[in-house]
Amino acid sequence: MTRTFIYNFTPPSLDPSPGATIALDVSDIEDAGIREVLQTPGAAYGAWSILDALLTPTGAGTSFLFRQPLGQAREVKVALSGLFGRFVARAYLERYFGLSIFAHLGNHVIDLDRRKQARIKRLARGDLPDWIACKSDLTSLTIAEAKGCHDPGGPAKALARAWTQAGRIDVTVKGRRVTVKRIAVATRWGVANSNPADAYLSVRDPVDEGDPIDPQDKDAPFIGLLRLHVANMIEPLGHAELAQALRTLTRQTFPRPLRDAAARARAVLENAPIGQVEKAQDIDGLVGGIVTRAGPITDAVASTVDQEALARLNLRPVFVGVDRDLIRAAIDGEAETIRGRLAEKVSPDEFARPDRAGGWIIPLGTERRIIGGA
Incomplete structure (x- = not known):
């Protein structure tokens, strides 16, 4: 069900809608x-599951x-x-800017690829922005911050x-600033x-032009971002x-430890339990x-009976998973393979949502749907 907001975008020339x-x-x-x-x-509690019930029952488009x-x-x-401001901002960025890969920020300096010196660099004291994000084709590197308020005077x-x-x-590669979009959503x-x-x-969304980056290094921030996502x-x-094996890949400085870390990550992935979706042709094995x-x-382990019981008790059970082949591509770090995997067409049905x-x-x-282990 769609709902609307009074909308303002700066600068208007970049407004996607x-x-x-x-x-x-x-x-x-x-x-x-x-x-x-x-x-x-932090605690992954289900605040997402009560949003619809909190809104006025005035119908779609209101x-x-x-x-x-x-x-x-x-x-x-x-x-x-x-919390709800982050939910709305992320849905807005996903729908209107096509962003789909998000990493959360919490440290002074975060390595995206230590070997290629791709990192997030703190510029000033204070809370960091919520996300660094990009599109599924590994473009449009974006720094975004969300706020929610009740200010009578507006946002x-x-x-x-x-x-x-x-x-x-900033996002830097070998000390050079990468071009980013900076987006604030209130x-x-x-x-x-x-x-x-x-x-x-x-x-608010202007583009912040950066420095020229060596073509051999330009994909490094995006691959690191996907691994963290x-x-x-x-x-x-x-x-x-x-998860730890994926993060370790972003912290390797030299080729041999990187190869060893990738081999370790592949082995862990091979042993990870895989969810299989009943009656879904386009959804392969999922890690989740x-x-x-x-x-x-x-x-x-939630059996078929358990899953049905959770739904009957209105506990809103969902399976959240990531495509196993994409995780393998993220481990391998091949940008074109990642782009190809994410560009494959999928056919969402009445229930499954990509x-x-x-x-x-x-x-x-x-x-x-019922999820079975494999």
């Missing part, structure tokens, strides 16, 4: 929320308005605003804070029968060893796990 309003599908926001809570360090304010205490409002102040945060890092929530009454989505996705789903409102299921980065979200239970 010009107009006074912008539409997002609630299910897309919830899917972005699943990926976000899994990839963000404004994105909450039934009631997001809590009474200030700290609750701040926490939920920040301008939140957008300014987000823009400041988006400017606190959501001002609207509440039915209360103030503020309108929902806003404001975006996959590692962060699968670790809370019970694949900590494989089951996520419910209460978080991932990692300490037990994310253009080798990932799938598949609702489980009777009359939906």
